[in-house]
Amino acid sequence: MISQKTYQTLTVDINDKVAHIILNRPDALNTMNVDFWHEFPSVIHEINNQSAARAIVISSTGKHFSAGMDLAVFSASNSDDNIELGRKHDHLRRLVLKLQDCFNVLETARMPVLMAIQGGCIGGAVDMVTAADCRYCTSDAFFSIEETKLGMTADVGTLQRLPKLISIGLVKELAYTGRRMPAAEAKAAGLVNHVYEDQASMLTAVLGIAADIAARSPLAVTGCKEMINYARDHSVADSLHYMSVWQSGMFQPQNDMMEIFKAKTQNRAPEFEELTQIDPLKIF
Numbered sequence: 001m002i003s004q005k006t007y008q009t010l011t012v013d014i015n016d017k018v019a020h021i022i023l024n025r026p027d028a029l030n031t032m033n034v035d036f037w038h039e040f041p042s043v044i045h046e047i048n049n050q051s052a053a054r055a056i057v058i059s060s061t062g063k064h065f066s067a068g069m070d071l072a073v074f075s076a077s078n079s080d081d082n083i084e085l086g087r088k089h090d091h092l093r094r095l096v097l098k099l100q101d102c103f104n105v106l107e108t109a110r111m112p113v114l115m116a117i118q119g120g121c122i123g124g125a126v127d128m129v130t131a132a133d134c135r136y137c138t139s140d141a142f143f144s145i146e147e148t149k150l151g152m153t154a155d156v157g158t159l160q161r162l163p164k165l166i167s168i169g170l171v172k173e174l175a176y177t178g179r180r181m182p183a184a185e186a187k188a189a190g191l192v193n194h195v196y197e198d199q200a201s202m203l204t205a206v207l208g209i210a211a212d213i214a215a216r217s218p219l220a221v222t223g224c225k226e227m228i229n230y231a232r233d234h235s236v237a238d239s240l241h242y243m244s245v246w247q248s249g250m251f252q253p254q255n256d257m258m259e260i261f262k263a264k265t266q267n268r269a270p271e272f273e274e275l276t277q278i279d280p281l282k283i284f
Contacts (some may be wrong), residue, residue, distance in 0.1 A: 002046050008035040012043055017214040018207060019053035026062025032124050033070040037102055044105040044113075049278040054218045055210035056109065058132070059116040059203060068123025068146060099156050106131040107229060110222040110275055112213055116206045117192070118199045122146045127156035130165060133225065135192045136206050138199055142180040143191065149178040164232055166191050217256040217272045223247075 002012055002019075009032075013020045021043060023030040032040075047053050060066060083091065106113045106128070115129045117137040123146040129135050145162075147154040154175065162171045166189040174181055183195045196202035213221060223246060231239040256272055263270035 002043065002050070002052055007039045007043070009033065009039050010036070010043065014047075014053055016211060017054040018210040019047050019056045020207065021056060021058045023058070023060040023066060026060075028070070029064050029067035029120070030060050030062065030125075031067050031070040032073070034073055036070075037073065037099065041102040041105045044109055045280075048105070048109040048111065049280065051110075051218075051274040051277050054111050054214040054216075054221065054274075056111055056113045057116060057203075057206055057210050058113065058128075059199075059206075060118065062119075064119035065117045065121045065141070066125035066128070067120060068125050096155050103128050103131040103157050106133075110225070111218070112210075112221065112225055114206050114210055116199075116202050117141050118202065120144065123150075123154070124156055126158045126162070127154065130161040131157055134209075135186075136194050136196065136202055137183050137186065137192045138196050138202050139183050141183040141186070141192075141195075143174075143186055144178060144180045145175045146178055148176065162191075215269065217260075217270075218275050219250060219256060219272075222275060223250055 002014065005012070007024075009023065009025055009030075011022045011024050013022070021040075023036075025031065025033075044056070047056060081088075112133040113131075115132045115135045117129060117135060118141055119138070120142055121129055121137075122144045126143055126145055129143075145154050145158055153159070159171070159175060162174075170189055173179075181189070181191075183192070186192045187195050194205070196205060227239070227243055227246065230242055234242070256270075259270045259272060
């Protein structure tokens with residue numbers, strides 16, 4: 001079972017079809033070390049492939065959500081200076097793509113991903129939370145595209161996803177200056193759905209939202225995620241066309257819809273089949 005495994009950088013708890021992933025290196029400000037970049041996408045893939053949950057909540061421990069990339073990752077990626085320059089740069093490009101894939105999994109996961117953010121959400125942490133479906137934070141939270149302060153350009157998703165969430169002018173200001181965007185501004189800009197007074201009340205609320213999601217048909221919910229993400233990146237006409245194709249195959253009213261009607265007449269909660277499990281190594 002996923003929740004029974006031991007990880008170096010996080011913990012996983014799955015209850016009532018909700019997976020709760022908790023970043024668990026508070027003494028290191030939950031920086032994203034080498035172990036994190038292996039463990040995080042692996043956990044998301046396992047939950048997705050095993051249909052182990054219908055919603056995922058990602059939270060953190062300590063004062064800050066995450067201070068972003070652990071600088072040790074940079075030194076680990078530059079271990080061999082004897083590689084021919086062109087090949088060394090090709091290796092770096094592939095490393096960036098691999099890091100991007102670690103957060104792309106939040107978009108490709110079939111179930112919604114909700115972020116519960118307290119304190120600082122800095123650098124690589126902004127890359128991560130912008131790949132999620134919904135973001136919630138505490139009143140002391142702040143967001144910072146920190147990379148320009150380190151003499152580099154953010155490269156793991158922030159500059160590609162954040163302009164889809166807030167105004168492009170604000171994105172440019174945040175990226176150019178590296179300033180902190182406080183919780184109230186993030187809420188006003190549309191980056192977060194709601195601001196809570198403290199982490200305890202935030203987690204209670206976000207886990208409650210995840211429970212509401214988990215009570216719905218997982219096929220209907222994954223359809224919503226697929227269609228909304230597709231519409232974000234395509235024209236209205238293309239998105240409507242894709243919707244018609246999706247609905248012609250996925251909409252089976254005799255199953256989930258009839259179960260909802262039956263459950264109402266019997267005064268009980270509906271029971272839905274889980275999404276099929278995925279074996280990435282199995283073709284047939």
